[in-house]
Amino acid sequence: METIIEGEMLTPKPKIQSKAQTMDFPDAMKEVLKGKKVRRISWETPTDHGLLKDEWLSIHTKGKYHTWLVSQGDMEGQDWIIVQEGN
Numbered sequence: 001m002e003t004i005i006e007g008e009m010l011t012p013k014p015k016i017q018s019k020a021q022t023m024d025f026p027d028a029m030k031e032v033l034k035g036k037k038v039r040r041i042s043w044e045t046p047t048d049h050g051l052l053k054d055e056w057l058s059i060h061t062k063g064k065y066h067t068w069l070v071s072q073g074d075m076e077g078q079d080w081i082i083v084q085e086g087n
Contacts, residue, residue, distance in 0.1 A: 021081060022078060023080045023081075024080065025070075025076070028050075032051060033052070036051070037049040037083035038050050038051070038082055038083060040079050041079040041080075042077065042079055045061065045062075048060060
């Protein structure tokens with residue numbers, strides 16, 4: 001789970017050792033096709049994530065899986081991250 005310190009702003013592309021940790025939507029979808037779970041930093045609930053479930057693009061939110069209707073904001077987002085296993 002991400003910890004946000006009060007007053008701290010997340011940059012669109014946080015870096016560790018000069019390596020970007022976020023990606024754009026096409027790269028996020030490539031990771032989904034590899035079987036990974038992805039989410040956006042800007043999503044309010046840190047447990048929400050997108051994935052392939054039963055060969056459907058799905059989103060896990062509010063404790064349930066739903067067909068993911070990708071928004072224009074999602075497609076334009078540059079703040080996609082891979083959800084680590086166990087999240």
